[in-house]
Amino acid sequence: MNTFKRLKEFYWPYKKYFFGSILFLLLVTAITVIYPIILQITIDYAVIDGQHHIIPYIAFGFIALMIIKGFATYSHQFLGDLFGVRAVYELRNALYKKLQYLPFRYYDNAKTGDLMSRLTADVEGFRFFLSFGFAQLFNLILLVGFSFGIMMFYSVPLALVTLASMPFLIITVYRFDKKVHPAFTQIRKSFGRLTTKVQENISGMNTVKSLSREDFEIDKFVDKNKDYKDRFIHTSNIWARYFPIMELIGQICVVVLLGYGGWLVIQGALQPGQLVAFFSLVWYIIGPLMNLGFIINTFSQSKASGERLLELLDEKEDIKDRKDALSIPRIQGHVTFKNVTHQYDEEEELALNNISFDAPPGKIIGLIGATGSGKTSITQLISRFYEPNAGQILIDGQDIKQYSLISLRQNIGVVLQESFLFSSSIRDNIAYGNPNASLEDIIEAAKRAQAHEFIMELDEGYDTILGERGMGLSGGQKQRIAIARSILINPSILILDDATSAVDMKTEGKIQAAFREVMKGRTTFIIAHRISSLKHADEIIVLDKGEITERGTHEQLINNDNGAYRRIYDIQFQDQYVVAGVSQ
Template identity: 70%
Template structure:
């Protein structure tokens, strides 16, 4: 039409501009509808969490104590997750006085982490009783109880903040000397000092910029910094090499003195120094004893040991040949 002289070039430009003014809001409407659907689904999930009934509450006479000895007793404890038919833990019984180290080993899903969740009172036992310093665990205030428990998980969560703030997360009033001491005990001080700003180095989200082993060592330092009476190490050295694991174990032995310690591990090398090792299978304790005693039992622990050390034994035999 422009070539034929029936339409002016300016009119063609004006036409395309008007079409664009109509199409662009329609395109945006599609994006908006999509975002609205996502927001609606997210909002529903968020409201589910906010409106969920809290089952773990402080009692009317929740004890608030500045220090506990850390004497943990499980008295015939059985536990179910929600409405599941099978029990996650079945008739668990043990006595862990202050200063004792308990090792927990078993297949995935055998109930190791469930025991530590009950100690922190994230869940209530279905049957039986958990005692801390001779009192039922429900007698303590939640904040008071958890302030005496230091946890180092397999997946260490670090905040996008300085290393100093991450270590002092459980004790914001900790002095710099206490933070450095905790880092040294966790074998983290040396690599921290190699970073550009040392303890003032700002980490990325979830500890981005550090290796898995470095993140775990900072998490261990964080647990040490709060000076807990009960220390829980949930596969805490899984992301470090054998040499670093040995160094951390030597450091932790000093930290464990006077503290009740629970070590969850899949590697026997991480818990063979424990005072008592509990071998779990399908929620039950099938064996218990020291490393040497369990090897003599010729049971599940001995089979795990053979699987883990088979390659080492083969290498040793080849070297002798």
């Protein structure tokens, strides 16, 4: 029960619903075990002794009990559902909140489909046991306890003889649980892999179709689906092997009851009605104990789900505010790197090695280099998406760890190479970082990003609802909306991670002209592969394998004939020359 103890904070505040449900369950169970008593009275007194006058009273009492039981059953089920739903409402909120604050390092290896499975199937599995499984467990205990008490009242010897095989049933159920719980844990993991595969396929459908890999994707899905099917069959096999054994033990109890009980009736030590009541009561014990397998089945699924939920809740938030973190509305944007070294994983090479530079407020810093050279790593460290392994990063002379994450990131505008847009209106997407912005401010930001013109060509203009991930817009249009979104928060530090890679040269020129105005007074970091995007930078830093190999202005670097920057320039210039020659 350790899993449920650790998740107690989510359901215990709603214990009044749980205990209310159990109270009505107690009433339901008490009425249930009265049925055999009514049957015994009817047979022994109304039928055998001929006391026919009590039959109307028995019938009236039975109807009254049924009405009471109906009300109690409704109350029990409603309060039980209320208990489970309220609990997982808090749990689901906590899980989603946890996802928002987990560092980038976690998402580097996390699978979207698996996370979705945890927030849906696993949460629902845990809710089902809270609403249904706990109650069934208490029902089993109450029903067995009440029934055994009445059986002892009727005949102690018959009760003890009949229930002699119960320990064997309990041992069988215990062994069943030991096998079925690991099986259900594997089912949950397999389901997570299956949903991950579906999510990846849908997200990458353009790539799949463009490369005609539909059959390959189908085969991969079939493999994942087969694994899920095989694990379910394995679990069903466990159930199929143990359930007949449990049923056999129960039938042995019935045979013993009928044999020994019938002999007691013949000897006059037991009334016929009592034997009939005994027969009903023994099934009130055997049935729940056999149903214990189903309860354990539910418990095992819920426990497996709870363990997966705890794995997520226990993930370490290694990037968070200090207790004395500074909350500053506006920073100047003076960025300094002092001997910064960063490594994403201990088994990987250094992403950055002993990086030092100074970017005064309002300066433009260009970052260029081959893929994997460390350009994006620098900008991610500025925003504290990751923590460096060594060295120090300062903003306005303060270590960035001194600032609260909110005040730091609200002063940094980031436009990534792959722009993400939400499934909402263009207006809401642009205002995402500044939801209180007026429409006039939104339009002004869009104009600066060269997005206003194409937005107004859409049927609904700024109220146009975008499809998932901005479907319906070109890559360049999505990027310009992302640029407008960044401009609108009025950041002190602006990071453009290859922000114009998806636009044509003409549009890039317009955006660069707009950026020159936007960059005034802001510290700007530009990651680009086109030298045309870096020419106006105050300093260009050339990176290779996490180290700075060159630095200087465009003119200084272009004059270094043996430098990497000059080689990049020559390649791009040659490409432009070849294209121009072909067009002629």
